[in-house]
Amino acid sequence: MRQLGTSTNYAYEQPYTQRGKPLPYTPQRRRSRAFWWIIALIGLAIIVLAVVLPVYFTIGRHSSSNSSSGTGTGSNGSGAGGGSGGGSAQPAPAFNGPISGGQGSILTFSDGSTQVYGNPFGGMWYFDPGEPFADYAQAQSWTPPLNESWRYGVDLIRGVNLGGWLVPEPFIVPSLFEQYQSGSCAPPYNAQDEWTLTNCMNQNGNATQLMEEHYQTFITEADFAAIASAGLNWVRIPVPFWMISTYSNEPFVPHVSWTYFLLAIQWARKYGLRINMDLHTLPGSQNGWNHSGKLGPINFLFGVMGIANAQRALSYIRTLTEFVAQPQYAGVVQMFSIANEPWMPVIGQHQLQNFYLEAHNMIRNITGLGQGPFINIHDGFSGMQLWAGWLTGSDRIALDTHPYFAFNAPASIAPPSSFVQAPCSGWGPELNASMVQFGFSMAGEWSVAPNDCGLWVNGVGLGNRVEGTYPGSTAVGNCTTSDAWEEWDADYKAGLMGIALSSMDALQNWFFWTWKIGNSTAGRVEAPFWSYSLGLANGWIPPDPRQAVGYCAGTAGVPMNEPFDGVLSAWQTGGQGAGTIAVDQLASYGQWPIESMNSVSTSPYLAPSDVVRLPQYTPTGAILTLPGPTFTTPSSTQTADAGDGWVDEQDQGGYWTPIGGCGYPDQWVAVGVAIPTGGCGALERRAGGEEVGGEGRGARPTEAPLGR
Numbered sequence: 002m003r004q005l006g007t008s009t010n011y012a013y014e015q016p017y018t019q020r021g022k023p024l025p026y027t028p029q030r031r032r033s034r035a036f037w038w039i040i041a042l043i044g045l046a047i048i049v050l051a052v053v054l055p056v057y058f059t060i061g062r063h064s065s066s067n068s069s070s071g072t073g074t075g076s077n078g079s080g081a082g083g084g085s086g087g088g089s090a091q092p093a094p095a096f097n098g099p100i101s102g103g104q105g106s107i108l109t110f111s112d113g114s115t116q117v118y119g120n121p122f123g124g125m126w127y128f129d130p131g132e133p134f135a136d137y138a139q140a141q142s143w144t145p146p147l148n149e150s151w152r153y154g155v156d157l158i159r160g161v162n163l164g165g166w167l168v169p170e171p172f173i174v175p176s177l178f179e180q181y182q183s184g185s186c187a188p189p190y191n192a193q194d195e196w197t198l199t200n201c202m203n204q205n206g207n208a209t210q211l212m213e214e215h216y217q218t219f220i221t222e223a224d225f226a227a228i229a230s231a232g233l234n235w236v237r238i239p240v241p242f243w244m245i246s247t248y249s250n251e252p253f254v255p256h257v258s259w260t261y262f263l264l265a266i267q268w269a270r271k272y273g274l275r276i277n278m279d280l281h282t283l284p285g286s287q288n289g290w291n292h293s294g295k296l297g298p299i300n301f302l303f304g305v306m307g308i309a310n311a312q313r314a315l316s317y318i319r320t321l322t323e324f325v326a327q328p329q330y331a332g333v334v335q336m337f338s339i340a341n342e343p344w345m346p347v348i349g350q351h352q353l354q355n356f357y358l359e360a361h362n363m364i365r366n367i368t369g370l371g372q373g374p375f376i377n378i379h380d381g382f383s384g385m386q387l388w389a390g391w392l393t394g395s396d397r398i399a400l401d402t403h404p405y406f407a408f409n410a411p412a413s414i415a416p417p418s419s420f421v422q423a424p425c426s427g428w429g430p431e432l433n434a435s436m437v438q439f440g441f442s443m444a445g446e447w448s449v450a451p452n453d454c455g456l457w458v459n460g461v462g463l464g465n466r467v468e469g470t471y472p473g474s475t476a477v478g479n480c481t482t483s484d485a486w487e488e489w490d491a492d493y494k495a496g497l498m499g500i501a502l503s504s505m506d507a508l509q510n511w512f513f514w515t516w517k518i519g520n521s522t523a524g525r526v527e528a529p530f531w532s533y534s535l536g537l538a539n540g541w542i543p544p545d546p547r548q549a550v551g552y553c554a555g556t557a558g559v560p561m562n563e564p565f566d567g568v569l570s571a572w573q574t575g576g577q578g579a580g581t582i583a584v585d586q587l588a589s590y591g592q593w594p595i596e597s598m599n600s601v602s603t604s605p606y607l608a609p610s611d612v613v614r615l616p617q618y619t620p621t622g623a624i625l626t627l628p629g630p631t632f633t634t635p636s637s638t639q640t641a642d643a644g645d646g647w648v649d650e651q652d653q654g655g656y657w658t659p660i661g662g663c664g665y666p667d668q669w670v671a672v673g674v675a676i677p678t679g680g681c682g683a684l685e686r687r688a689g690g691e692e693v694g695g696e697g698r699g700a701r702p703t704e705a706p707l708g709r
């Protein structure tokens with residue numbers, strides 16, 4: 002049994018900015034209507050040229066610069082192509098280079114390096130430091146440019162995750178963790194999740210600096226250019242909540258990752274890629290896995306701190322929504338995955354759905370109906386069928402599933418070719434049925450891995466099921482062939498290619514996990530099945546993902562039985578009926594926060610009647626906002642308007658924050674501990690007649706009065 006939790010001293014990290022104190026910026030010069038017509042015509046000319054002349058071309062800067070314009074090779078491409086990301090105001094270097102180009106044009110990256118753009122699909126990059134928020138780029142000719150609507154159900158999302166970047170994971174960046182497995186970081190104190198990694202980094206140096214080195218080098222602008230050139234049109238970017246803030250008992254490096262997420266927005270915009278922002282870690286951990294920040298118990302919607310952690314998560318979701326729904330960012334960050342892989346078997350279906358509903362209402366309250374990002378919810382590992390018909394009349398919720406073979410038990414060492422048909426017969430019908438029965442449905446993660454071989458795929462030191470080294474598994478063979486990707490023959494690669502094509506065709510809208518696996522200290526990739534870029538370079542990932550269209554019915558020979566005609570209902574895409582949730586469905590959720598918890602009877606401390614006494618936070622904290630990037634127009638002192646981080650001026654309620662004197666237990670170790678008696682539970686607060694305002698507390702209205 003666990004010891005009683007000790008109370009925590011909640012001294013806060015200095016937030017970036019608080020409400021009412023926006024970062025200084027000078028207003029953007031207003032442009033005339035004629036100017037925008039010229040831009041539109043130039044844009045049109047670019048498209049025409051890109052189609053007619055699939056050769057080197059550039060156009061000159063159109064704003065205050067003085068370089069040559071029109072097509073040709075007259076532009077002198079010196080100077081950096083990027084503004085500064087992330088809030089540190091530095092004047093952009095003098096810029097005379099091209100602001101746009103197609104295949105064969107010279108790219109100048111933010112770091113000053115150059116490369117030829119190798120996009121064979123009619124994609125057009127666009128970045129003008131004088132108009133840094135302009136959404137003119139297009140990833141491929143068949144992908145709508147950023148300034149045009151994504152047609153959900155019709156346009157296909159072909160994306161990759163940028164896993165391991167802003168949320169480092171052992172199997173994705175093994176070299177980062179390998180150095181912290183001995184000495185003061187020998188087991189059980191070794192680096193195995195971000196919590197222990199950060200602690201180990203601090204014992205050996207400065208985690209802030211070491212983590213930033215990783216952010217700077219693991220994914221760069223070159224990756225975004227390569228992603229568009231691979232025929233992909235979206236990126237899913239896992240981000241941690243500590244982009245916004247940490248509590249004093251959390252070792253995570255706060256804020257720095259936000260600078261890099263801003264760069265991700267800049268780079269995605271430049272290459273015409275849309276972003277699915279994936280909140281991968283939630284306070285207290287929503288699944289207990291290494292990639293949630295801390296390996297261990299689930300303390301999100303579960304355990305003594307389950308409600309407080311969920312309240313804190315809502316505040317972070319609010320800040321992120323307020324930022325990305327600003328017009329400067331809405332064209333790029335078009336989807337928000339609010340909680341990666343919550344483990345519903347522990348959290349409970351009713352509890353998770355109640356949270357999702359609350360988040361939906363809060364988000365749409367901010368963005369207005371039909372506006373702001375698509376909200377993405379994970380299926381909780383229940384399968385999609387469970388969600389059929391859930392929350393009819395909501396405003397743009399996408400259902401996300403993460404299908405993998407890799408973790409099946411017993412494991413299999415059958416050749417990859419034997420897995421090719423399974424996605425078509427298993428996943429395809431599930432996704433299509435969900436498109437009809439739920440609404441927009443997609444796979445936010447999948448890979449070509451037929452088994453769990455590979456360094457640390459199950460976590461640091463956990464072995465694998467194939468060789469029986471994973472706890473509780475029985476050996477079925479060895480990983481010699483699976484790991485030796487340098488020696489795979491044509492048959493083996495063809496099998497993996499078959500899995501890739503059948504998965505793409507079956508899932509329809511997808512994000513491969515993941516774009517890149519870093520080298521281990523042995524100087525090679527040791528989890529090859531999981532790297533899209535490695536497969537592209539070595540022949541087991543298709544250079545053009547459109548090759549997958551019709552693969553199941555054709556090559557794989559699996560007849561399609563759940564056709565989806567591409568038409569979603571109006572309410573499912575933010576049109577007529579969106580925001581009017583069916584009354585009976587709303588009624589079944591009653592109150593927020595939850596007044597019951599899953600499996601409470603199994604806890605040594607909690608009885609069902611205890612749930613209303615669990616500690617909560619109070620909505621009186623200072624609101625945290627996120628800063629935009631600073632772009633200073635070359636050869637002037639003008640700074641582009643990056644927004645103040647808060648799109649909805651009417652959203653003025655406080656942040657969920659600890660109540661003084663509550664004696665909260667550690668918010669990460671609060672399952673099976675005693676309930677504090679400090680008077681901060683819901684019942685006590687009601688009994689005390691305390692005013693409990695703030696978003697979404699108490700009984701829900703019977704129809705959603707959302708969207709101003």
Ligand SMILES: *[C@@H]1O[C@H](CO)[C@@H](O)[C@H](O)[C@H]1NC(C)=O
Pocket residue numbers: 041044045048125136137138139146148149
């Ligand atoms: C969007 O940008 C493209 C350039 O990629 C341009 O041709 C088009 O006219 C723009 N569309 C709108 C609706 O502004």
Ligand SMILES: *[C@@H]1O[C@H](CO)[C@@H](O)[C@H](O)[C@H]1NC(C)=O
Pocket residue numbers: 067
């Ligand atoms: C533009 O370039 C021309 C010729 O190179 C030069 O004479 C002129 O002063 C420049 N104008 C500005 C605003 O820099």
Ligand SMILES: *[C@@H]1O[C@H](CO)[C@@H](O)[C@H](O)[C@H]1NC(C)=O
Pocket residue numbers: 077078079
């Ligand atoms: C670009 O401009 C610089 C400075 O004016 C000059 O030295 C260089 O030769 C030019 N490069 C090209 C390719 O024209």
Ligand SMILES: *[C@@H]1O[C@H](CO)[C@@H](O)[C@H](O)[C@H]1NC(C)=O
Pocket residue numbers: 207208209210
């Ligand atoms: C670690 O590095 C950061 C950034 O360079 C710096 O602000 C901080 O003071 C350093 N921390 C320590 C303990 O030296």
Ligand SMILES: *[C@@H]1O[C@H](CO)[C@@H](O)[C@H](O)[C@H]1NC(C)=O
Pocket residue numbers: 478479480481
């Ligand atoms: C691995 O398994 C293969 C058969 O699948 C066998 O031929 C080989 O000897 C095994 N290698 C080792 C090191 O056990």
Ligand SMILES: *[C@@H]1O[C@H](CO)[C@@H](O)[C@H](O)[C@H]1NC(C)=O
Pocket residue numbers: 519520524525526
């Ligand atoms: C990984 O190692 C290989 C072989 O040593 C090397 O060619 C490659 O550049 C390395 N990749 C990275 C990202 O360092």
Ligand SMILES: *[C@@H]1O[C@H](CO)[C@@H](O)[C@H](O)[C@H]1NC(C)=O
Pocket residue numbers: 425429430433507561562563564565566567
């Ligand atoms: C899913 O629907 C698409 C059309 O949107 C169709 O091409 C495909 O064959 C369907 N998949 C299955 C498994 O029925």
Ligand SMILES: *[C@@H]1O[C@H](CO)[C@@H](O)[C@H](O)[C@H]1NC(C)=O
Pocket residue numbers: 362363366651652653654695696697698
């Ligand atoms: C919606 O916003 C209003 C005004 O800011 C607030 O009173 C209400 O609680 C909010 N509702 C939700 C569900 O966030």
Ligand SMILES: CC(=O)N[C@H]1CO[C@H](CO)[C@@H](O)[C@@H]1O
Pocket residue numbers: 170172289290291292296457458459460463
């Ligand atoms: C123990 C644990 O949490 N392992 C997870 C670590 O992350 C990998 C990769 O995402 C997962 O596969 C493991 O289950």
